[in-house]
Amino acid sequence: MTSENRHMAFICSKGNLDMALPALIMGWAALGDGIDVTLFFTFWGLDIITDKRIDKLELAPVANTSFKMSLMGLPTGNLGIPQIMGVLPGMTAFASWFMKKKIASLDVPPMREYVEMLIDAGANLYGCKMTCDMMKLTMDDFVDGVDSIVTASDFMDLTKGAQVIFI
């Protein structure tokens, strides 16, 4: 083939469960179709590759206007979870548990396995240097298979010609 292979780069800046999944799902789909995939983890997104955090990604019901009670199968239409309930201890854990269960029912693997799948399928993963410096994270804190910690400028070099998606 003469033309360069299609390349997609995802900038993962959030560590919430619902914000971690899009890059993994789309990245996996891209790899399956032979597209090169680069994932750059910055700020809260570093949770997705941090060994101590990856199994504990959460979803908070507070200030999430899309989180309706009907998600739990209740006939409550557009009624949201009252924000005052959302701040009660245990509500974030409950919402996260519930969402993980719902996601798993669709045959979606747990986060750690998902990241491993992408690595095994050939994705390149990088941590953001500035955030790592700030949060005192090193390669030792990451799951196996992360390529390296790079600067924003390195990221520009690594993704020349790629389609970049910021999440």
Place this chain on the structure above:
Amino acid sequence: MSLLETVSLNEEGFLTNPEEWTKEIAVEMAKGEGIEDLSEDHWMIIDFCRESAVDSGSAPTLRQITKGTGISTKVLFGLFPKGPAKKVAKISGLGKPEGCV
């Protein structure tokens, strides 16, 4: 005349009728996808896909293939270079996988 001219394909090269699939067709299709020889592992994956489609009505996702055959993601991507998702389904004579994982 190529074997593939004897069967009906859609515009993306998938068999429109999975019943028309034969091992010879699979070999021809694999060549079209850049895979010159189908190894034992390739056949194990193809067999799994076809059996799985009989039960579910559609081609399995990559994760279902790795879980179902015990072949690792790394090996699967090695066996079907440049993206196994559609290639596996096509060579197995099935439509595109409908799941996302």
